[in-house]
Amino acid sequence: MAHIASLAHSHPMSLSTIETCFGSLYTSIGVYLEGELQGFAILHQIFEDATLMDICIAPKSQGRGLGHLLLLHVIATACEGGAETLFLEVRESGVAAKALYIRDGFKETGRRKGYYKTEDGSEDAILMELHLSR
Incomplete structure (x- = not known):
């Protein structure tokens, strides 16, 4: 997991x-x-609140719909665990990731200014959430 994250993220966990x-x-x-x-x-879940901590596809496998399938599985897992809301944050520069989240119903709910490190400073974290139906 750490190896894939290091290939896919500029500043991985x-x-x-x-x-x-x-x-x-x-x-x-x-x-x-x-x-x-x-x-x-x-996925991190405490009672009715679930948070997508990270989602990552190896660069060689991106563009095949695997991220979408993985996100659908995360949503289903959160629902099965009784979650009412699924939260996440994404880098402002994460255009493809934001498009994926919006496609699956996530809405932007806020920002953390300068939250993520970049090569030349920082960028905002965009906070998003999805209200889940059981």
Whole structure:
């Protein structure tokens, strides 16, 4: 997972951070092609609130709809766990990711100014949420 994140994200979660996402409040979901991990998502859920901590597809497998399938699985998992709202944040520069989230019904709800590091400074985090129906 850390290797895929390092290929796909300019500032990925550290290995130690990823390792903390295997506790009882987390669900890690992988997408495989021919037995090889191509992407993953990490879902954190406490009662009715679920947060998509990360979703990542290896660059060589992007553009095949795997991110969409993975996101649909995350949404279904959150619903099965009794979540009412699924939250996430995305880099302002994450145009493809934002389009994916909007396509699946997420709405922008706010911003964190200068939240993410970039090569030459910082950029905003766009906060998004999806209200889930059971």
